[in-house]
Amino acid sequence: MPSLRPAGVGLRTRLFQIIFESDTRLAKGFDLLLIGLILVSVAVVMLDSVAVLRARYGEGFRLLEWGFTLAFTAELGLRLYCLERPLRYLRSFYGVIDLLSILPTWLSLLIPGAQSLLVVRILRVLRLLRVLRLMEFIGEGTLLVQALRRSSRKILLFFSTVLMLVTIFGSLIYLIEPAEAGFTSIPKALYWAIVTLTTVGYGDITPITPIGQFISAMVMVMGYAILAVPTGVFSAEMIRSIREQHYSDEACPGCGHEGHERDARYCRRCGTWLDEETEDPRHHERGRDH
Amino acid sequence: MPSLRPAGVGLRTRLFQIIFESDTRLAKGFDLLLIGLILVSVAVVMLDSVAVLRARYGEGFRLLEWGFTLAFTAELGLRLYCLERPLRYLRSFYGVIDLLSILPTWLSLLIPGAQSLLVVRILRVLRLLRVLRLMEFIGEGTLLVQALRRSSRKILLFFSTVLMLVTIFGSLIYLIEPAEAGFTSIPKALYWAIVTLTTVGYGDITPITPIGQFISAMVMVMGYAILAVPTGVFSAEMIRSIREQHYSDEACPGCGHEGHERDARYCRRCGTWLDEETEDPRHHERGRDH
Amino acid sequence: MPSLRPAGVGLRTRLFQIIFESDTRLAKGFDLLLIGLILVSVAVVMLDSVAVLRARYGEGFRLLEWGFTLAFTAELGLRLYCLERPLRYLRSFYGVIDLLSILPTWLSLLIPGAQSLLVVRILRVLRLLRVLRLMEFIGEGTLLVQALRRSSRKILLFFSTVLMLVTIFGSLIYLIEPAEAGFTSIPKALYWAIVTLTTVGYGDITPITPIGQFISAMVMVMGYAILAVPTGVFSAEMIRSIREQHYSDEACPGCGHEGHERDARYCRRCGTWLDEETEDPRHHERGRDH
């Protein structure tokens, strides 16, 4: 977020450091408080959906909800206050999430019947992404993301092939199985094919004819074996990423040996000083010896 | 397809480049149009199988279908026109798919009751294979295919062992469980064994006796642990394939040996200096020796 | 089978080569015939268990079965004839399987009611193991078996830990869930725990209380994440086995560079002759040059 620099020194700068950064102790405390508030507020939304709990604690939930809404509104206000271009922030991913976290409650004042809208508040979990990104996991994350990006094209190619198989086997079973078994349309048969291929196996729609069960078994074995492909691709890329993080590409200028760890200073084979741009400190010592 | 060269210069050559290749902007536009047509036409076949939608939009679906059929027929005509040996194309894999995409609709004119035949139109998805092959995924694909081919024998050997286990455990459960539980025949018990071993677990046939449930649990744990084998085999081959991407295409100037690793400086077969543009450092040393 | 040498030259030796080995064309033909007979005979046992088919083709199945039994009995007779110690063979794994393949049918003559015994004939599939072992898959197999043996202890340790978890979570759910949900005893709860942890999920016993469903979800996530362990262990060992098959452990005597492919003769780094026990052929050439 290079364009979100603080607007000036003083209060706004300090607020920016607390709210948007995570270096100082105060900023870390703010992050933890925010995580807590988000988790509790999401839990309240969930519990509020349980009929029994709502009947008993509905009033309390509503009070808590207003507390969270006021707190998140105040937080959003502070965020906007300490930014130079608040409107630009509101249009960013995190700005939209911040708005969606408070809007449903405020709107419920105007449109009292907008019950289903309240579920949107569950999107508050996405606010955790910001805090997590700021905190300690960044190093681990980049490694994961690098491996994912590298394998994404292979996995995409693989999944489009799988989708074709799903289409063909789904249609086949639609032809073979009677409608009583639940295969009333091709989309339903595709739903069955995905349930089977991913080895989920709800059992809400199952083949009843012998041929249908045979095709079913084929789809299962395919789904079982096919799982090896995305896993193998991702494993291979993960191993490559970890190796690249730990081993240098440079060869030893003395003997050409490769695969030195990144922090190595001397070749482990021939003892040559690896960094060609600086001088070997031993030369100095050796000079003194004579 | 080396035998499918265009029949002459001019219109047919240009048509060939647009339809069969993917280099020019026009050819790419044609590919995208084709992808769109295929996807929409397959979607129509699917939606047409839903009773509610058919009742309401059946007439529209039929019109659309004729549109697609005419378009695909025209495309096939153009393909055949710009080829030297059109009959040979019709007997190739893609030719058969092209025919199967349009035949059912045309046949429905002659044999009005051939309802179930219409599902064959879903095979149109296979036409996507041609377009995908032409497009950008080729590099990624060869890597995947190479790893799959290399691991195929190991995985085949593994699966034949698994099939024996399925046969034995299926027959065992057929002996133990009563017919009321659904295990009415050995083929049915094998179906159950595959449903269980692949961890799909429909639940349409489940053991009800304690011994049957114990054997069931064994099959589950086997299926769970066994999954590691194809995954491990494919992972290992994938890593080998990625590593070998680092092999150079250059042959040794001394003995013509190929498949040197990219960082190799001397041929591993005959010891010749591989980089023809610089001088072998050993010549220098040898010179000093004399 | 070093003790199973042929008893003499002539007919018995030639029979031994055909039946127990797989080098000559005749022996390969015999293997293929055997595979075919085994597969068809197992298929007949399976189909015979289907009530509808038995009612219609029962007589044919019985005739076929006697054909197979006579053929397998003749084969066993020939095997025993051309061995020096036939009794020793009968007590080996393959000998027992051979006996189990024919005994049930012969016994059905004496004890006509021994219906359930006939399922034992399905063990004929195990006879495929012998043929597969003789044929082409051996190279692939040893690699698989080596990786499996190496990872077996780690995976065993892992599974004993998993079994403890299953015991504890199974007992926990037995305490929490009412008997109406199907958790009528601890063994049944353990069956549920295995069904859930292995992600099979029959759905024949499912938790109905909120706490039970929460624990359920925990077991599922554990089972989902835990799958990574055997897979990771086996992948790692497989990669090690493949690497060891392709790369030599020896370092170059000139520069100490490692990781040469097994068929390399010169170091790819410094061009040194790798095999210290023989002389570099280039020395010869160089001598001639002068």
Next chain:
Amino acid sequence: MPSLRPAGVGLRTRLFQIIFESDTRLAKGFDLLLIGLILVSVAVVMLDSVAVLRARYGEGFRLLEWGFTLAFTAELGLRLYCLERPLRYLRSFYGVIDLLSILPTWLSLLIPGAQSLLVVRILRVLRLLRVLRLMEFIGEGTLLVQALRRSSRKILLFFSTVLMLVTIFGSLIYLIEPAEAGFTSIPKALYWAIVTLTTVGYGDITPITPIGQFISAMVMVMGYAILAVPTGVFSAEMIRSIREQHYSDEACPGCGHEGHERDARYCRRCGTWLDEETEDPRHHERGRDH
């Protein structure tokens, strides 16, 4: 447990070696006896929960149970006797497990109705941990644990992302599906989302609307593909751990740096010749230079 040294020589020392260690033949016999007792006692707890078996063998189970309780109490007494700080042991993990193994039975004397308490005895399986730790699996275990610890943060990061997805998709399906399908509250919808994402697929709650089934299919494919991530991460770390087994324990005689690869000849930190028993070949060369 460095603070648990034996209190004196003689009987207590010998008891300590038998009970707490695993080197002598007597100690190994004691371990095996303990494993046997634990397994049988856990089996009795399990079988005792089966109504049919309890009705028939209830009296026998109770007698056996008292036998186990007396044996385990005696064992705990001996353990405490041969330790210098018995109270400290009682507060350790294994001490608590030992207490929990015998308390329920003793308490049942005082509070006869405490039936459900008896299930606590199943925690005796945890006592196996101690024996397993002492025995042969330690080397394999540390490798597993090291790879698990290294991948734990990446997998944790991954799972928190997955939990967000579960929350969002669970709420989405709660909005879309009617309560009749079983999605009566958000927590229930989350339970469904976990059942689906982990590919368990009980089928106790399944979507019935087409849109719900479409979202369902998306969650399944996500769960199927996502499995590759923890597996890939753990595989990669496992390979790293196996490779690092090849690290030497020896420190550099020059700078004390540790963690050299086994084939290293020079310290990668300071370039010192690592093998103290032979001479650095460079000294030779250097001598010639002067």
